[in-house]
Amino acid sequence: MRFVKRARTVLAILALSLAACGSSGALANTEQYRPPPPLALVVLVDPSSGHMADQLRQLEDVIRASASPGESVVVMMLQTGLARQYVVQRGDSLSSIAIANGLTLSTVEAVNPQFGPISGRNWSVIHAGERVTLPDGAAQDPLLLATRAPAGPPPPQLMRIPPAPNNPTDYQRAQYSHTVANNNAVNASRVAAWRAEADQAVQPWQSQVIGQLEKKTGTQILTTGSSGGPALSTSIGVGLTTLAGLSGHRTLLLLGGGDSPAPLAPRSFAEVTLVVANVSDPQAVAAWKSAGLAAGAPAVNALDPALTQLQLAQVVNH
Numbered sequence: 001m002r003f004v005k006r007a008r009t010v011l012a013i014l015a016l017s018l019a020a021c022g023s024s025g026a027l028a029n030t031e032q033y034r035p036p037p038p039l040a041l042v043v044l045v046d047p048s049s050g051h052m053a054d055q056l057r058q059l060e061d062v063i064r065a066s067a068s069p070g071e072s073v074v075v076m077m078l079q080t081g082l083a084r085q086y087v088v089q090r091g092d093s094l095s096s097i098a099i100a101n102g103l104t105l106s107t108v109e110a111v112n113p114q115f116g117p118i119s120g121r122n123w124s125v126i127h128a129g130e131r132v133t134l135p136d137g138a139a140q141d142p143l144l145l146a147t148r149a150p151a152g153p154p155p156p157q158l159m160r161i162p163p164a165p166n167n168p169t170d171y172q173r174a175q176y177s178h179t180v181a182n183n184n185a186v187n188a189s190r191v192a193a194w195r196a197e198a199d200q201a202v203q204p205w206q207s208q209v210i211g212q213l214e215k216k217t218g219t220q221i222l223t224t225g226s227s228g229g230p231a232l233s234t235s236i237g238v239g240l241t242t243l244a245g246l247s248g249h250r251t252l253l254l255l256g257g258g259d260s261p262a263p264l265a266p267r268s269f270a271e272v273t274l275v276v277a278n279v280s281d282p283q284a285v286a287a288w289k290s291a292g293l294a295a296g297a298p299a300v301n302a303l304d305p306a307l308t309q310l311q312l313a314q315v316v317n318h
Contacts, residue, residue: 046256114245
């Protein structure tokens with residue numbers, strides 16, 4: 001009897017081992033889908049042009065056309081004053097930096113949304129080497145919106161494509177082709193199902209953002225200076241500093257003020273796509289493309305008003 005019990009125990013252990021091997025083998029045949037990085041978008045609108053409401057509605061169309069889990073959107077007005085960049089030192093906090101520069105904490109936070117919830121961070125934690133934008137104390141708060149889409153569903157598991165057999169027979173070649181076609185079909189179905197679920201997950205966020213932008217279209221903005229020249233360069237610098245703290249496909253969208261191209265620092269647009277909309281001057285279109293590429297942008301799109309209406313959403317969400 002004791003022998004029988006011991007034999008049963010051994011058989012049970014073997015069965016569990018085989019099950020574990022089968023499970024790990026099944027897992028080895030799959031891999032998690034890696035969706036494209038979400039959009040990290042900083043938008044600059046021009047309150048001095050008299051067309052800010054139209055620019056915000058153009059942004060509504062961009063948000064309405066497409067969104068993805070984890071997408072972040074920051075909307076700022078072009079600066080009417082100057083700002084400088086401060087490099088964080090060990091022991092600094094946003095509060096101590098604000099006090100040392102005669103600013104309120106809320107003013108510093110407003111031009112540095114990348115240190116807050118939009119990037120999943122706590123305002124109280126900053127790191128040495130990061131850059132903080134310090135605005136002119138008299139400048140108007142430029143921040144109109146800072147928001148982030150929900151995370152959405154977990155990506156699906158996809159079937160791995162097996163390696164092709166060496167010196168296959170006709171039968172093996174046919175079997176391999178069948179397996180590849182079947183796995184590709186399964187993967188396409190799983191990705192499509194995940195995308196549909198992800199679209200559904202971010203739809204309430206899209207509606208919320210569009211509603212917030214629509215409210216801003218009726219806001220009267222008092223401007224005290226021009227948003228061209230040095231102010232445009234300042235605004236672009238603020239936008240780039242914000243983007244540096246966001247993860248994803250970084251894009252800077254200039255919806256106003258693009259008829260007077262600003263000088264761009266070398267390598268300042270490394271890993272940042274530049275989109276300039278509503279450019280009515282053909283020479284400015286060419287100047288932006290040249291300046292953006294020289295500054296290291298992987299892609300530059302300068303759109304005249306007609307192309308802005310037709311292609312803006314597609315260009316930004318590409």
